């Protein structure tokens with residue numbers, strides 16, 4: 001990532017940190033790799049991520065390790081290991097960093113990509129679901145992506161009371177439509193039937209559109225939870241669309257799932273962020289039942305969505321003021337003055353390449369400097385510098401000692 005992109009990255013991070021702090025989320029950093037089991041147990045053996053996309057290898061001691069394909073499994077592993085949710089405590093955490101999935105690279109889909117995500121552990125109430133969804137929505141709004149460019153899709157995956165029977169029903173549905181569905185979907189009947197809803201094949205989509213909907217077969221508790229989440233979102237005016245084909249690619253989800261999609265020429269990579277509830281995940285690591293939920297969003301896709309919406313990323317000038325030296329005799333004084341300006345909190349730059357005065361001015365322009373402070377033997381003899389306004393071209397003399405204060409005043 002070269003400076004243009006890295007600057008955008010830092011902007012996305014800053015906006016996230018500001019926003020997440022207002023909701024009480026605290027930062028965590030998890031390792032770039034973990035024991036493979038953390039991901040196989042958490043994300044699920046039958047998912048594409050675990051079965052096809054993990055960078056897994058043996059370390060020198062013969063242990064199987066995997067580059068993290070996502071953050072949730074690691075955060076829950078860490079919360080359990082360090083007792084963050086002991087005695088019913090709630091933890092609100094956020095993380096950001098590179099993730100690794102061995103997918104076929106294309107626009108918006110990389111093998112190393114950058115996610116930022118939040119996780120709430122220990123919260124079972126539907127207000128938590130509505131809060132997490134709202135944070136995701138507000139984040140994209142704060143970046144300047146217009147609401148009309150985004151679709152927030154919402155669904156419920158049910159829980160252990162209602163999903164198994166539904167899953168069996170979908171497996172039977174797939175088998176009864178076997179000849180109309182692709183090979184992969186036929187295989188899914190045995191491994192992960194709900195994933196058939198996510199097949200990109202148009203024929204499969206048409207068949208699956210006629211399948212029974214889990215939302216209509218939710219147990220009483222899941223139905224009440226789902227209704228309450230929607231009511232809280234309605235009250236905040238967060239515009240969601242219910243989408244019964246939204247099943248997400250990770251097995252840990254229970255109840256609420258959601259995704260924000262954009263039309264930005266991203267094709268099937270149009271999900272800029274998504275997440276959901278995972279009330280059984282901590283138990284996958286032999287921990288106590290602990291409800292949890294969260295989201296992650298991808299920086300690369302978010303940036304493409306911002307570009308498609310014509311959003312400019314703020315680029316501060318690399319120098320507010322450039323200290324130019326007329327000749328070698330004043331090098332030490334120029335260097336000292338640049339440092340005094342920097343110590344006064346001003347972004348100041350100077351020449352390190354023995355350029356002519358003319359090309360120092362050009363360099364000042366390239367760096368976006370609003371002022372050039374010129375120091376030469378004449379100025380030095382008078383104990384002054386020349387302060388030049390780069391847009392009006394006006395010049396005035398100010399005392400060398402008072403130069404930082406004069407520059408600060410001129411910058412306003």
Ligand code: HAM
Pocket residue numbers: 069070071072101103108109110111112113114115117118119249250271272273274275276277293294295296297298299300301302
């Ligand atoms: P996910 O939907 O797999 O969810 O990924 C979240 C976001 O990461 C996607 O919406 C997308 O923007 C980005 N992303 C995923 N794969 C790639 C890729 N190969 N290249 C570029 N961007 C990508 C999760 O990872 C869950 N951990 C979210 C979550 C948190 N659920 C609960 N808590």
